[in-house]
Amino acid sequence: MSTTADLVAALKKELKAAQMTYADLARALGMAESSVKRMLARGDMPLSRVDAICRALKLDFAELARRVADAQPLLAELSAEQERAVVADGKLLLVAINVLSQWTAEQMTATYRLTEAEVVKYLAQLDRIGIIELKPLNRYRLKVAKTFRWRPHGPVMQYFREHVVLDYFGGGFDGEGETLQLVHGTISRALAPAFAERLQRVAQDFAQQHQTDQKLKPGAVEGYTLVLAMRSWEFEAFTRLRK
Numbered sequence: 001m002s003t004t005a006d007l008v009a010a011l012k013k014e015l016k017a018a019q020m021t022y023a024d025l026a027r028a029l030g031m032a033e034s035s036v037k038r039m040l041a042r043g044d045m046p047l048s049r050v051d052a053i054c055r056a057l058k059l060d061f062a063e064l065a066r067r068v069a070d071a072q073p074l075l076a077e078l079s080a081e082q083e084r085a086v087v088a089d090g091k092l093l094l095v096a097i098n099v100l101s102q103w104t105a106e107q108m109t110a111t112y113r114l115t116e117a118e119v120v121k122y123l124a125q126l127d128r129i130g131i132i133e134l135k136p137l138n139r140y141r142l143k144v145a146k147t148f149r150w151r152p153h154g155p156v157m158q159y160f161r162e163h164v165v166l167d168y169f170g171g172g173f174d175g176e177g178e179t180l181q182l183v184h185g186t187i188s189r190a191l192a193p194a195f196a197e198r199l200q201r202v203a204q205d206f207a208q209q210h211q212t213d214q215k216l217k218p219g220a221v222e223g224y225t226l227v228l229a230m231r232s233w234e235f236e237a238f239t240r241l242r243k
Contacts, residue, residue: 005043007050010068012040014057028056069133074145082129083155093159095122096131100148101223102214105138146207168227177224192230199228 015025022040026033029052039045054061079084086096086185098108105119114122120138127134133141150156173180187195206226213221 004045004047004050006068006072007047007064008040008043008045010064010071011050011053011057014059014064015053018057020057025053025056028051069141072143075130075143076147077149077151078130078143078144078154080151080154082131083151085129086124086131086158086235087155091118091123092122092125093161094155095119096126099123099132099140099142100144101210102142107218146204146211168225177222192232196230200231201230202226 003167015022022036023033026036029036050064051061054064085092087093095108095113095114103111105116105123108114109116110117116138122138123132123134123138126132127140130143133143135141150160169180171178194204205225
């Protein structure tokens with residue numbers, strides 16, 4: 001939710017865009033110009049005053065709040081508390097994964113044994129957690145960045161390690177468009193970050209293609225999960241054989 005300071009900052013931008021001076025605003029509010037300057041400089045005022053300034057600008061308060069929300073920085077990572085809330089309910093986790101893939105509520109109810117009421121309930125929970133901003137007609141806006149990732153040692157990744165890894169790697173990776181590569185080698189420590197950066201770019205390309213292909217018909221797309229990893233590691237059974 002936007003703070004009053006965020007709303008005031010947005011109002012300053014709107015005043016500038018409308019070419020309305022502090023003197024103009026003071027006349028519209030029936031206040032002294034010095035009082036208006038002081039009020040805006042503090043960046044803190046009652047919401048009733050924010051609403052009055054909106055009326056002077058002929059700007060709907062809800063539209064101002066929407067612009068503020070759209071300007072908020074996107075999350076690259078959730079807090080551990082937010083992640084714990086997501087994994088506390090299996091259906092909520094399912095809906096969270098679906099919204100990260102930008103599925104509509106209709107797609108979720110058509111694909112899974114979820115009622116419309118359940119989907120709406122879980123979307124509302126994700127709104128409270130901070131992953132999405134729920135809008136009318138069960139639409140939503142993602143509040144996470146394209147570079148979003150689950151916390152490396154957080155509740156969600158721990159859940160996946162315990163319940164998903166074996167299921168994922170149990171496949172043959174021999175279907176169309178599938179591959180599994182296991183490459184081991186010793187390279188310069190100075191070059192390792194460059195390889196990690198390349199992998200990150202592949203992940204970003206995949207995410208960007210996902211965004212682009214949302215325009216295609218459902219039958220023209222297929223769900224894929226891309227797992228990229230690179231770490232300094234040796235199989236424990238081998239480590240035990242070291243001198």
